[in-house]
Every structure is written in C-alpha cells, then in structure tokens.
Amino acid sequence: MTRPDDVxxxxxxxxxxxxxxxxxxxxxxxxxxxxxxxxxxxLAPTAGxxxxxxLTGSPGVGKSTSTSALVSRLREVGRTVGVLAVDPTSPFxxxxxxxxxxxxxxxxxxxxxYIRSMASRGHLGGLSTSAPQAxxxxxxxxxxxxxxxxxxxxxxxxxxxxxxxxxxVLLAPGMxxxxxxxxxxxxxxxxxxxxxxxxxxxxxxxxxxxxSVLAMSAGRDGWKPPIAMTVATxxxxxxxxxxxxxxxxxxxxxxxxxxxxxxxxARREIEALAVAAVQERLAHVSGHADLESLAEQVLAGxxxxxxxADALVAGLERHDTQDNEVAVTDVTRxxx
Amino acid sequence: MTRPDDVxxxxxxxxxxxxxxxxxxxxxxxxxxxxxxxxxxxLAPTAGxxxxxxLTGSPGVGKSTSTSALVSRLREVGRTVGVLAVDPTSPFxxxxxxxxxxxxxxxxxxxxxYIRSMASRGHLGGLSTSAPQAxxxxxxxxxxxxxxxxxxxxxxxxxxxxxxxxxxVLLAPGMxxxxxxxxxxxxxxxxxxxxxxxxxxxxxxxxxxxxSVLAMSAGRDGWKPPIAMTVATxxxxxxxxxxxxxxxxxxxxxxxxxxxxxxxxARREIEALAVAAVQERLAHVSGHADLESLAEQVLAGxxxxxxxADALVAGLERHDTQDNEVAVTDVTRxxx
Numbered sequence: 001m002t003r004p005d006d007v008x009x010x011x012x013x014x015x016x017x018x019x020x021x022x023x024x025x026x027x028x029x030x031x032x033x034x035x036x037x038x039x040x041x042x043l044a045p046t047a048g049x050x051x052x053x054x055l056t057g058s059p060g061v062g063k064s065t066s067t068s069a070l071v072s073r074l075r076e077v078g079r080t081v082g083v084l085a086v087d088p089t090s091p092f093x094x095x096x097x098x099x100x101x102x103x104x105x106x107x108x109x110x111x112x113x114y115i116r117s118m119a120s121r122g123h124l125g126g127l128s129t130s131a132p133q134a135x136x137x138x139x140x141x142x143x144x145x146x147x148x149x150x151x152x153x154x155x156x157x158x159x160x161x162x163x164x165x166x167x168x169v170l171l172a173p174g175m176x177x178x179x180x181x182x183x184x185x186x187x188x189x190x191x192x193x194x195x196x197x198x199x200x201x202x203x204x205x206x207x208x209x210x211x212s213v214l215a216m217s218a219g220r221d222g223w224k225p226p227i228a229m230t231v232a233t234x235x236x237x238x239x240x241x242x243x244x245x246x247x248x249x250x251x252x253x254x255x256x257x258x259x260x261x262x263x264x265x266a267r268r269e270i271e272a273l274a275v276a277a278v279q280e281r282l283a284h285v286s287g288h289a290d291l292e293s294l295a296e297q298v299l300a301g302x303x304x305x306x307x308x309a310d311a312l313v314a315g316l317e318r319h320d321t322q323d324n325e326v327a328v329t330d331v332t333r334x335x336x
Numbered sequence: 337m338t339r340p341d342d343v344x345x346x347x348x349x350x351x352x353x354x355x356x357x358x359x360x361x362x363x364x365x366x367x368x369x370x371x372x373x374x375x376x377x378x379l380a381p382t383a384g385x386x387x388x389x390x391l392t393g394s395p396g397v398g399k400s401t402s403t404s405a406l407v408s409r410l411r412e413v414g415r416t417v418g419v420l421a422v423d424p425t426s427p428f429x430x431x432x433x434x435x436x437x438x439x440x441x442x443x444x445x446x447x448x449x450y451i452r453s454m455a456s457r458g459h460l461g462g463l464s465t466s467a468p469q470a471x472x473x474x475x476x477x478x479x480x481x482x483x484x485x486x487x488x489x490x491x492x493x494x495x496x497x498x499x500x501x502x503x504x505v506l507l508a509p510g511m512x513x514x515x516x517x518x519x520x521x522x523x524x525x526x527x528x529x530x531x532x533x534x535x536x537x538x539x540x541x542x543x544x545x546x547x548s549v550l551a552m553s554a555g556r557d558g559w560k561p562p563i564a565m566t567v568a569t570x571x572x573x574x575x576x577x578x579x580x581x582x583x584x585x586x587x588x589x590x591x592x593x594x595x596x597x598x599x600x601x602a603r604r605e606i607e608a609l610a611v612a613a614v615q616e617r618l619a620h621v622s623g624h625a626d627l628e629s630l631a632e633q634v635l636a637g638x639x640x641x642x643x644x645a646d647a648l649v650a651g652l653e654r655h656d657t658q659d660n661e662v663a664v665t666d667v668t669r670x671x672x
Contacts, residue, residue, distance in 0.1 A: 037642045044640040058394050132641065259635075266631035266641070271618065273645030278614050282607065295602035299595075304380040305468065305602070306373045309609030 007035055011042045014140045022114050022141045029133035030118055036133075043136040048262065050082065050143045051249050052135060054164030056150055056189070061172040062196040065232040067149045071107050073238040074145060078112075082138035082146035084131065085117040086160070114141055129272045131163050132265070145245075161189035162268055165258060166248045168192050168241075171210065173202035187213060190225050192244050198229035198237060221257030223248060282312060290315060343371055347378045350476045358450050358477045365469035366454055372469075379472040384598065386418065386479045387585050388471060390500030392486055392525070397508040398532040401568040403485045407443050409574040410481060414448075418474035418482035420467065421453040422496070450477055465608045467499050468601070481581075497525035498604055501594060502584045504528050504577075507546065509538035523549060526561050528580050534565035534573060557593030559584060618648060626651060 010028075013021030028039050053070075055063055067083060074081050107113040118134055131148065138146045150160050161167045169190035193214070195206055207227055214225060226244050230237035252258035294311060297303035346364075349357030364375050389406075391399050403419060410417050443449040454470055467484065474482045486496050497503045505526035529550070531542055543563055550561060562580050566573035588594035630647060633639035 037640075040640040040642050044634070045637040047637055048635065058396070060394070262635055263628075263631050266634040266644075267627055269641050270627060270630055270634065270644045270648060271615075273641055274618055274648040275611060275615055277645060277649055278618070279607075279611055282610055282614070291603050291606060292599075294606055295599050298380070298602040298606065299384065299598055301381040301383055304373075304376040305605050305609055306376050308602075308606045309613060312606060312610040313613050 007038045007042055011039075011140055014137060015046075015142070017111065017141060019111070019114060022137055023116065025137045025140075026116050026118070026134045029137065030130055040133060040136075043133070043140055046140050047136045049139050050135070050146045051245075052146050052148060052163065052165045053245055054148045054150075054160040054167045055170060056160055056167060057170030061170040062232050063149055063170055066170055066194070066196055066230065067147050068107070069230070069232040069235055069238050070147060070242070071113055072235065073242050075107070075110060075112055077242075079144040080112045080142055081114070082135075082141070082143040083107075083113065083115045084134055084138070084146060084148045085115070086119075086131065086148065086150045114138060114143065129269060129276060131159075132269050135163070162265055165252060165261060166191045166245055168194055168245070170194050170196050171206060172197045173200045173206045188217065191220065191223060191248050192228060192241070193225055194228040194230055194241060196230050196232050199231050199234075203229065221252060221255055221260070223251050223255075223257070343374045343378055347375075347476055350473060351382075351478070353447065353477060355447070355450060358473055359452065361473045361476075362452050362454070362470045365473065366466055376469060376472075379469070379476055382476050383472045385475050386471070386482045387581075388482050388484060388499065388501045389581055390484045390486075390496040390503045391506060392496055392503060393506030393508075397506040398568050399485055399506055402506055402530070402532055402566065403483050404443070405566070405568040405571055405574050406483060406578070407449055408571065409578050411443070411446060411448055413578075415480040416448045416478055417450070418471075418477070418479040419443075419449065419451045420470055420474070420482060420484045421451070422455075422467065422484065422486050450474060450479065465605060465612060467495075468605050471499070498601055501588060501597060502527045502581055504530055504581070506530050506532050507542060508533045509536045509542045524553065527556070527559060527584050528564060528577070529561055530564040530566055530577060532566050532568050535567050535570075539565065557588060557591055557596070559587050559591075559593070 007028075010021045010025050014025055025039060025043075027033075028035050055067055057063055064085075067085075071081050071083060107115065116134065118130060135146055135148075148160055148164060167189050169187070169192070171193065173195065193210060195203055195210070197203070207229065210227055214227075217225075219225060228237060228241045228244055230241055232238070249258075252261070291312065294303065294308040298305050298308050343364075346357045346361050350361055361375060361379075363369075364371050391403055393399055400421075403421075407417050407419060443451065452470065454466060471482055471484075484496055484500060503525050505523070505528070507529065509531065529546060531539055531546070533539070543565065546563055550563075553561075555561060564573060564577045564580055566577055568574070585594075588597070627648065630639065630644040634641050634644050
C-alpha cells in the first residue's frame with residue numbers, strides 16, 4: 001500500500017505544513033500499521049514542542065463549541081492549532097461527529113488549523129498509546145497548541161488528563177453542580193475550570209459552589225485552579241480563558257511541573273505499550289480455545305478466575321521456555 | 337490480621353446472611369489481600385445466581401435516587417438486593433458518598449439489603465477484576481438481584497456494561513438529549529432506557545428523540561430496548577421498570593444471551609487478571625529506575641516509545657530465561 005520510504009516524505013511534508021501528510025501520518029499511527037514504528041522513530045526528535053490542552057466535561061456543557069471558540073481566538077493571535085477529537089467507536093456517533101464537523105467547518109479551510117478525530121476504543125492499550133503518537137504528528141507540523149477534546153462519557157476523560165499539559169474542565173450552570181460535580185470525579189484533574197453558558201441563570205451560584213469545593217483542594221504543582229466564565233457561542237470570556245491557559249503553561253515551565261507531568265506521561269505510555277505487546281502475545285500463545293474453556297469452567301464454578309488466569313500465564317511461560325526465539329519475534333511484531 | 341481459616345467462617349457467615357461477613361469478604365477482594373485467592377476459590381461454586389443490573393448515565397440524571405427507588409420496589413416484593421456503588425477514588429468524593437449514604441439510609445437497617453461502595457481506581461486491572469469478585473460475595477449471600485451503580489464519569493461506565501446482565505441507561509429531560517445522548521456513546525450498551533424526572537418539561541420530546549435514534553439500532557441478543565419513564569423521587573413508573581428488567585432477564589435466559597454475556601465477561605476477567613499479573617511482574621522485574629530513564633530518553637527525543645517498550649519487555653524476557661523459577665513465583669504472588 002505505502003512504500004517504506006514514504007514515511008520520510010510524509011514527515012517532511014508535515015514539517016512543511018501539509019494537512020494531507022499530517023492526516024496520513026495520524027492514520028498510520030492510529031491504524032497501528034506496519035510503518036508505526038518507523039513513523040514513531042521519525043517523529044521522536046521533534047516531539048514535545050506544542051502545549052497540549054485537554055478539554056473534558058459532561059455531555060451538554062458545550063465542549064465542541066468551546067473547542068471551536070478557542071480555535072478562533074488562538075487563530076486571531078496567529079497561533080497554529082491542532083485539534084484532536086477523541087470519540088468512542090460506536091455506530092451511533094455518526095450524528096455527533098457530523099455535528100462537530102459542522103461546528104468546526106469555519107476552520108476547515110484555515111491552513112493554520114489541523115483537525116483530526118480519533119477513536120478511543122478498539123486499540124490495544126487504548127487512548128494512552130494512540131493519542132501521544134498523534135500529538136507528535138501535530139508537533140512535527142509545528143502546532144503551537146493542541147486541543148484534545150473528548151467526545152462523550154468514557155474512560156477517555158481520565159486518560160486525557162494523563163496526556164494533557166493543561167486540563168480544562170468544562171461545566172455549565174444548573175447541571176452537574178454541587179454534589180453532582182464532585183461525583184464526576186473530574187474535579188481533582190482540572191487545572192482550569194470553565195463555566196460555559198455563563199449568561200444563563202445559575203452561573204454565579206455554580207461558580208460559588210465550585211469555589212468552595214476547590215478551596216478544599218491543595219491544587220497540583222502549586223497551582224490554584226482558576227474559574228473562567230465563558231459563552232462559547234458568542235466568544236465572551238475566551239480572551240481571559242486563553243490568558244489563563246498561558247499563565248498555567250508559564251507556571252508549569254517555571255515550577256518544573258511540565259517536565260514532571262511529561263515524564264509521568266512517557267512512563268505511562270511506555271508501560272502501556274509494553275503491556276499491549278504482552279497482551280497480544282497472551283492471545284496469540286494461549287489461543288482463543290484455551291481461554292474459552294477456562295471461561296466455561298469459571299462460569300460453571302469448577303474453577304476460580306485467579307486459577308484460570310494462572311493457567312493462561314503459565315501457557316505463556318511454557319512457550320517462553322520452549323521456544324524463546326519465536327516469542328521474541330512475536331513481541332517485535334506486537335504492533336502490526 | 338486474619339487467620340487463614342477465617343475465610344471458610346466468613347463464607348459460611350455470608351451464606352447465613354451476615355452483613356458483617358459480606359462486608360469483610362468484599363474488603364478482602366477489594367484490597368487484594370493475601371486471602372484473595374482463597375476467597376475466590378471458596379466463592380466459585382455458588383457464583384452466577386443473582387441477576388446483575390448495571391445503572392449508568394451522566395451526572396444529574398438521578399442515578400442514586402433511582403437505585404434507592406429500585407431497592408424499595410424490589411424489597412416490597414420480597415427480593416433480596418445487593419447494591420454495589422462504584423466510585424472513583426478521589427479526595428473530592430467524600431461529599432458525594434455522604435449524599436449517597438443519606439439517600440440509601442432508608443435501607444441501612446433492612447437485613448434484605450447489602451450496600452457496598454467500591455473504588456474504581458487504584459486497582460491493577462481496574463473494575464473488571466475487582467467488581468466480579470464483589471458480585472460473587474453478593475451471590476454467596478443469596479441476593480436475587482444486584483444493582484451496580486457507577487458514581488460519575490469515567491471508564492467505569494463502559495466496564496459496567498461488561499459486568500452486568502442487564503444495563504439500564506438513565507437519561508433526564510432537557511439534558512443529554514439528541515445529539516448529546518448519541519455522543520455519550522452509551523446508547524449501544526443499553527438494554528433498557530429510563531427517562532427519569534419524567535414529570536419535567538421535555539420528557540416526551542426526549543422519549544421521541546430517543547425512540548428515533550434507537551430505531552436505527554439492531555439491539556443486542558434479539559432484544560429491542562424499551563424506554564421506561566420514571567420519577568424516582570416519588571416511585572412513579574418503578575413497577576413498570578422492574579417488569580422490564582424481569583422481561584429482559586427472561587429473554588436472556590430463553591435466548592441463550594445470558595450464557596453468552598457471562599462467558600464473555602468471564603473471558604474478560606481472566607484476561608484482565610492475567611495481564612495484571614504480567615503487569616506487576618513488569619514493574620517488579622524491570623524496576624522503576626529503568627522505566628524512569630527510558631521515559632527521560634523518550635522525552636528528550638533520543639528514543640521512541642516503541643523501542644522503549646521493547647527494552648522493558650526484553651528485561652522481562654531476560655529475567656524469564658535466566659531465572660524462570662523466580663519469575664513463576666512472582667506470578668503466583670501477583671495478587672497480594
């Protein structure tokens with residue numbers, strides 16, 4: 001399909017700002033193609049330049065609209081922007097994606113904006129292995145800032161916070177306030193809180209409630225999370241929000257927090273890739289028939305799940321001892 | 337702390353309906369104590385009796401209130417109920433849990449109800465390894481039905497659907513409707529949809545919208561998901577909801593869907609436990625110092641994450657070959 005030497009050409013193309021090259025490279029990393037390792041090696045030297053902002057929040061708070069408004073504001077001041085929209089793979093998301101595309105259409109012809117959606121499911125290792133690679137592609141393309149938006153509810157919410165330099169938690173008046181917001185479990189991952197639809201009733205009381213909950217928090221990296229008030233549909237408050245993002249970035253740089261966060265992100269990524277490689281081997285070595293009969297035993301109550309897991313791992317061990325060469329080859333192939 | 341022979345006594349206590357024994361057993365499986373394997377083996381023979389109902393939905397739809405209302409209704413008809421409230425481990429959830437406890441207090445003195453909350457984070461293998469064990473404890477205690485409620489947003493939403501026999505997706509009028517509901521990515525996991533707060537404006541239009549979206553779906557196991565309308569605070573519609581849960585259970589039994597779902601759940605559980613065991617070994621064998629320096633290389637751009645993951649797995653391989661006995665012992669200890 002693609003000749004091996006294409007990777008070099010594609011990376012050069014991305015550096016020259018070719019949207020087509022950026023899209024193709026992200027496809028290569030997302031599809032875990034045979035070229036994935038080559039792409040990864042080619043992108044490594046330029047990684048880490050862009051500031052990564054994760055946007056998270058319950059459905060209905062206006063994540064897509066806020067992303068689009070942030071892109072507009074950042075473009076006005078001449079910054080190059082990447083947008084990674086992470087959505088679960090689902091037959092039902094067609095409509096949602098279409099909606100996003102309509103909102104993002106203003107930016108579709110802007111050469112300073114790269115927009116890409118990525119499925120959060122169906123990857124071994126999940127988002128934590130595929131998203132960082134996509135971010136490196138945006139880096140190669142010279143993006144100053146990358147916005148990572150999660151579409152909907154799912155494990156991606158928490159994973160995003162592990163990938164982003166700055167996590168923006170969006171709320172809206174009258175929904176998810178007070179006890180419900182605390183329940184969402186996203187309060188402790190927020191570096192900046194943003195009450196969108198701030199022209200609606202209850203915005204001020206949501207801010208008060210949020211402020212009192214945040215007062216109990218120590219804050220991460222010596223940073224007290226500010227609360228922004230925005231109306232994404234009109235652009236109100238977006239200037240201040242961008243200033244807060246920049247202030248957080250400056251704080252992270254000066255405090256060493258950026259290096260700490262990125263180191264811990266890299267550790268997670270490497271571990272996830274290592275586990276994914278072993279996981280593929282588990283499936284390959286022990287075979288589906290084995291797992292099926294173990295599952296049947298657990299269901300029948302004749303075996304317990306820990307003993308069944310031991311049997312699965314023992315299959316891997318045996319294989320390692322008997323035929324170590326083959327096992328090593330399988331690991332190398334683990335990312336095809 | 338606990339003498340080994342206590343496990344037998346505790347399991348016998350749970351069978352006699354001792355809430356204390358149930359609580360202690362769930363603690364043992366949740367904390368991954370040294371007795372975990374013994375507990376797991378003791379519970380295996382009685383597993384699978386209770387019907388497991390997962391409740392999922394965005395914050396604000398009334399999950400806790402609905403769970404409490406369902407418990408009341410089920411108790412009225414004499415059924416024994418277990419409640420597993422899964423919440424993210426967070427310094428901020430104290431308030432939310434307190435809120436839940438207040439709502440659930442009506443049932444606290446009822447000997448036919450077992451209530452337990454469980455953290456979704458901080459476990460190797462996550463919810464998919466700890467929740468099934470807790471369900472087996474409820475099984476041993478003779479529960480007819482177990483309600484699994486997720487508190488807030490997170491990966492638990494999707495994992496719950498993998499554990500439950502029947503997944504109940506809660507919605508509320510005026511929030512998360514239409515495009516936003518589709519975004520949530522939870523539509524395809526719902527066996528029953530429930531529009532709570534059905535006395536509010538917009539309930540009927542939410543039902544219409546939902547019905548038209550569901551019309552495009554094939555349904556799982558030949559079942560067309562019905563839409564229930566409830567007001568959990570007053571108990572309105574709860575009878576019909578319980579009937580729909582029972583109808584779904586009967587359908588799953590008759591169609592073989594129950595066996596299929598539980599087999600696939602058992603496969604996932606065994607795989608997750610096997611991966612968790614290998615993961616612990618990765619951390620143990622390669623040591624944190626190695627991973628730290630690999631992460632620094634990736635951050636500096638002198639190494640790419642795939643090569644770093646290879647190095648980590650290679651450390652495991654080397655260890656296996658050189659000292660296979662020790663490695664096998666480590667696996668056995670993997671669940672302490």
